[in-house]
Amino acid sequence: MKLRYERFGAWVKLDEPPAVVALDRDGVRALGKDGGDHWRDDAPPTPPIEVHLAVTQRCGAGCEGCYLDARPDGLEPPLEVLLARMDALAEAGVMTVAFGGGEPVTRDDLGVLADAARARGLTPVLTTSGLGLSAARVARLGLQGFAQVNVSYDGGAEAYAQVRGFDGAHAAEAAITLLSQSGVRVGVNVVLTSATLAALPETLRRARAIGASEAQLLRYKPAGRAASLDYLARRLTPEQVLAFPAMLRALSVEHAPAGFSIRIDCSMVPFLAGDPALYASPELLVRAGIFGCEGGQALASVKVDGHVAPCSFVPTTALLAEGLVRDHQHDPDLTRWRAYPSTAPEPCASCAIASVCKGGCKAVSTFVDGVHGPDPECPRVRAHRADGARGAPS
């Protein structure tokens, strides 16, 4: 297992069961380790533990809502450049590297990259549309080298087309089946829009039936080609957001006993504030390892040009991956992101789950409100603003 010291103790990455554990200092000492100066109150902020590494900008799918605006003629870094970036990630103590694009499986050296990640102590995972994936290509690419492969699957034909502008459901389902039968642990990425949320229960049942073992639910975000007025029509409605935790609870109860896990992405954590029981249990959210906006902290993204971004949906910083260890703590943009949770305005300032949520999705707040501020689609933020509009005391 890998252990990285943090001010609170250490992050520990376990292989079996696959998990990341935050241990306090007593727990670290029980392992016979001591954080030394890493445990000083003025120790510098640590680099991310999970990095999303774009290995290509090329993709021919042409999804309407592509957050990267990936295109068939996009940039593709040479192998040696990506290896150097992974050297930097390993030096920083990153634990998981998620390969994305563009469409990563357009690269013939994907298996080499997975092996290189493991050789550096990084756990490699992968996201793909699954389009064009055949048994021969799965074998040739060495996709078995990945700890997990997630296939973009927004539901059956209608739901898939609602999100991406074309019906790729059949290809995605074929890829899920193929990967599962090839011995690869498969998850699905399900992008949720106002038009597709109702189909989610059926989408998850179908994904599980054809071999997926996990679903990651993703909020539709206004980035790349999705940064348009169309976003306002596609995003979940306030009513859907309020009903979402109950839906999540029902889906989890249905699927977890069968070993099918459900994840939500960081941008959906503010939606949990609408659930009275969860809102009253911030300690449960912490213990369950729920991550809200971790941009500049546990999460970073490295784009195809090598620049680091707080996450995949926002502009890059001036920092290059190769400078992650030396300059992570000094980069002004990352510093601003890290500082936000402790300086957030109301209603985040008084929110019981603010330490987990960290203000919600900044890609959304920046697009909708024009500021790096509270997530405008959070139920508490909506209520706060409605109270303000009515002149009620806050």
Add this chain to the structure above:
Amino acid sequence: MPEDRHPVPAASIRALRLGHGANCSSIGSVVDTLFVTALLGGALFAAVVGALGKEPILVVGPGSKGDDAKAPAESDGAEAAKEPSDEGA
């Protein structure tokens, strides 16, 4: 278990994030631990505590060489003061 290594108290596990996660755009959190109470209780924590007690340890991160802690390369007290010591966990 080496002489200086002892069982990790379950109470020392501040946060448990299950799975690998494989999304390339945003960080994900398993929510089953919120809704299926058995998952955050006994068996799972016992498995984690067990794994913590027996897997070989590789220390990673800035200043480490796979084993003992090293001092952080550089301190930034001003920024550090903004963050609670348990930030992120």
